[in-house]
Amino acid sequence: MITIKDIAKKAGVSITTVSQVLNQKEIGIKKETKERILRIAEELDYKPNYLARGLITKKTNTLGLIIPDITNPFFPQVVRAIEDTGNHRNYNIILCNTDNNQKKEKLYLEMLQKKYVDGIILTSSTRTTEEHGLLLEKLKLPLVLLDRAAASPFDFPSVYTCGYQGVMLGVNYLLKQGHRKIAYLSGPETSLVGKERLEGYMAALQNVGITVNPQLIYYGDYKAETGEKGITELLEKDRNFTAVMAANDLMAVGAMRSIKNRQLKVPEDISVLGFDNIQISRLIDPALTTIHQPSYEMGKMATDMLIRLIEGKKLEKRQVILKPELLIRESVAERKSQPSP
Numbered sequence: 197m198i199t200i201k202d203i204a205k206k207a208g209v210s211i212t213t214v215s216q217v218l219n220q221k222e223i224g225i226k227k228e229t230k231e232r233i234l235r236i237a238e239e240l241d242y243k244p245n246y247l248a249r250g251l252i253t254k255k256t257n258t259l260g261l262i263i264p265d266i267t268n269p270f271f272p273q274v275v276r277a278i279e280d281t282g283n284h285r286n287y288n289i290i291l292c293n294t295d296n297n298q299k300k301e302k303l304y305l306e307m308l309q310k311k312y313v314d315g316i317i318l319t320s321s322t323r324t325t326e327e328h329g330l331l332l333e334k335l336k337l338p339l340v341l342l343d344r345a346a347a348s349p350f351d352f353p354s355v356y357t358c359g360y361q362g363v364m365l366g367v368n369y370l371l372k373q374g375h376r377k378i379a380y381l382s383g384p385e386t387s388l389v390g391k392e393r394l395e396g397y398m399a400a401l402q403n404v405g406i407t408v409n410p411q412l413i414y415y416g417d418y419k420a421e422t423g424e425k426g427i428t429e430l431l432e433k434d435r436n437f438t439a440v441m442a443a444n445d446l447m448a449v450g451a452m453r454s455i456k457n458r459q460l461k462v463p464e465d466i467s468v469l470g471f472d473n474i475q476i477s478r479l480i481d482p483a484l485t486t487i488h489q490p491s492y493e494m495g496k497m498a499t500d501m502l503i504r505l506i507e508g509k510k511l512e513k514r515q516v517i518l519k520p521e522l523l524i525r526e527s528v529a530e531r532k533s534q535p536s537p
Contacts, residue, residue, distance in 0.1 A: 197243075198240045198241065198242045198243070199242075200214045200215055200218065200242075202240060202242075203233060203236050203237050203240060203242060206236050206240070207229075207232050207233050207236050209229060209233065213225060213229070213233070214233055214237075217229075217230050217233045217234065218233070218237065218242075218244065255314055255506075256311075256312050256313060256314055257286055257287050257288060257314065258287065258288045258289070258290060258311070258312075258313045258314060259278070259282050259287050259288070259289050259290070259313060259314060259315055259316070259317065259499070259502060259503075260289075260290050260292065260304075260308035260311070260313040260315070260316040260317070261275065261278055261289055261290065261291050261292065261316070261317045262292045262293075262294060262301060262304050262305070262308075262316065262317070262318045262319065262320075263275070263291070263292070263293055263294070263319045264293075264294050264295070264296045264301075264319055264320070264321040265293070265294075265295065265296055265418070266291075266293045268418060268419075268444075268446065269445075269446070269472075269474040269475060269476060270444070270445075270472045270474055270491055271319075271491075273491040273492050273495070274319075274342065274343070274491045274492070274494060274495040275289075275291065275495065276492065276495070277491070277492040277493070277494070277495025277496045277499070278317060278495045278496075278498065278499045280496070281495070281496045281499035281500060282499050282503075285499075285503055287314070287503065290308065290311065290313060292304040292307075292308070294321045295321075296321040296417070297321060298321055298328075300321075301318075301320065301321050302331065305318075305331065305332075305335060308337075309335055309337060313337070314337075314338070314506045315337055315338035315339065315340070315502045315503075315505060315506045316335070316337055316338070316339050316340075316502075317339075317340050317342050317498050317499065317502055318332075318339060318340070318341055318342065318344075319341070319342045319343050319344060320341065320344055329346070329347070329350040329352075332350070332352060333350075338502055338505035338506050339352055339353070339502075339505075340352070340353045340354065340355065340498045340501050340502045340505070341353065341354035341355070341356070342354070342355055342356070342494060342495070342498045343355075343356050343357070343389065343494065344356055344388060344389065345388070345392075345515065346515075347388065351514060352514075353501055353502075353505065353511055353514045353515070354514070354515050354516070355494050355497045355498045355501065355516045355518070356494070356516075356517060356518065357489035357490070357494065357517070357518045357519070357520050358392075358517050358518075358519070358520060359389055359392040359393040359396060359443075359471075359520075360392045360393065360395055360396040360399070361396065361519075361520055362393070362396065362471055362487040362489065362520030363393045363394075363396030363397050363400070363441060363443070363471065363487070364396040364397075364399060364400045365487060365520055365521075365522050366441050366469045366471065366486075366487050366522065367396070367397055367400035367401065367441050368400050369469065369485075369522055369524075369528065370439045370441065370467060370469060370528065371400065371401075371404055373439075373467065373528060373529065373530045373531060374530055374531040374532070375438050375439040375467060375531045376406060376438075377412070377434075377436055377437040377438055377439075378397075378401070378412070378437060378438075378439045378440065378441060379412040379413070379414070379427075379430050379434075379437045379439070379440040379441070380394065380397045380412060380413045380414070380440070380441050380442075380443075381414050381416055381422075381423055381426045381427070381440060381441070381442040381443055381447045381448070381451060382394045382397075382413055382414065382415050382416065382443050383415070383416065383417070383418055383443045383444070384415060384416075384417055384418075385415050390415075390443060393443045393471065394413070394443070397413075397441055409434075411430075411433050411434055412430060412433075412434065412437055414426035414427075414429060414430055416443075416447050418443065418444045418446060418447060419446055419447070419450070420446045420447065420449050420450035420453070421450060422447060422450065423442060423446060423447030423448060423449065423450025423451045423453075423454070424450035424451065424453050424454040425450075425454075426447065426450075426451065426454075427440065427450070427451040427454040427455060428454050428458075431454075431458065437466070438465075438466060438467065438531050439466060439467040439468070439469070439528070439531070440466060440467070440468050440469070441469050441471075442468070442469065442470050442471060443471055444470065444471050444472050445470035445471060445472040445473065445474045445476070445477045445484060445486055446472075446474070447470075448468050448469065448470030448471075448477075448484055448486070448527075449470070449476060449477075449480060449484070451468055452468050452480065452484075452527070455468070462482055462527055463482065463526070463527050463528050463529035464529060467485075467527060467528040467529055467531070468484065468485075468527045468528070469484075469485050469486065469487075469527065469528055470484050470485070470486035470487070470527075471486060471487040471489075472486065472487070472488075472489060472491075473486050473487070473488035473489065473523055477525075478525065482525070482526035482527045483525035483526045483527065484525055484526075484527045485522075485523065485524050485525045485526070485527045485528040486523050486525070487520045487521070487522060487523070488520065488521040488522075488523050489518065489520055489521075490518055493518065494518060497516055497518075501516070
């Protein structure tokens with residue numbers, strides 16, 4: 197392996213001079229000396245040892261990113277924002293996908309710590325329980341939660357869209373269109389995000405005096421397949437609901453497929469409303485009415501916050517809550533005649 201010692205020997209200069217040039221701290225070094233060192237480094241195919249440098253400087257310019265499901269179309273836009281923002285600030289990104297597996301998440305956290313990353317952005321696959329929170333605290337690394345809020349008593353910095361407010365926004369729109377019997381495709385019962393969005397659904401109904409019917413709630417895993425399966429099961433229990441709110445767009449897309457397979461129409465027979473505003477939501481037919489959450493902005497803000505923590509600067513806010521937005525498209529229609537709630 198080529199080292200700066202080899203470059204110094206061939207260039208006829210000191211190791212210190214080579215180090216200063218390669219680290220762009222070549223103040224007072226002649227232009228021709230600098231050019232000779234860079235040319236020789238290229239000829240020898242020199243590759244800097246970032247791990248060794250990190251051991252000395254205590255900084256590797258590397259960020260760890262842990263997400264639960266890279267196949268979920270919501271996350272690529274988030275990852276893109278984190279990479280763009282990090283690269284602009286001279287940081288590399290190590291991406292880890294947990295497949296919503298808590299044990300895998302723990303292994304990745306330990307691995308990133310051993311890799312001497314400067315900080316971690318985490319979209320956890322679980323609720324921040326006491327055990328989980330203590331694990332994160334033990335890392336002794338700058339940490340920002342993304343698309344998740346830290347559960348009490350923990351106070352980890354976080355960036356997320358208010359799911360409670362977003363689902364309320366969607367259900368209120370369905371109510372405004374005359375729907376009274378509204379089914380709900382929820383995330384997992386163990387998910388903090390899923391629980392928050394479910395509470396938004398329940399609150400919206402209760403605010404207008406509608407009793408929440410557990411038979412109209414299906415717990416899925418944010419995948420299209422569970423949206424399809426969920427609507428199939430809900431229709432077998434109760435054919436009278438006229439609208440469905442889904443905790444994310446993928447489950448909404450699955451729901452639309454199931455509805456069409458039963459020779460029913462969206463939105464004429466059943467209106468469907470999603471959450472996320474992933475790309476496919478505007479491409480399907482009919483285009484999906486959904487709740488938009490600013491995924492790119494979320495990723496950028498999380499990265500800016502993490503780098504600020506790494507640099508030892510104080511955060512203006514430890515918790516940034518982004519505002520959801522209702523995007524009206526074609527999958528929701530006004531309901532003229534209603535079954536009794």
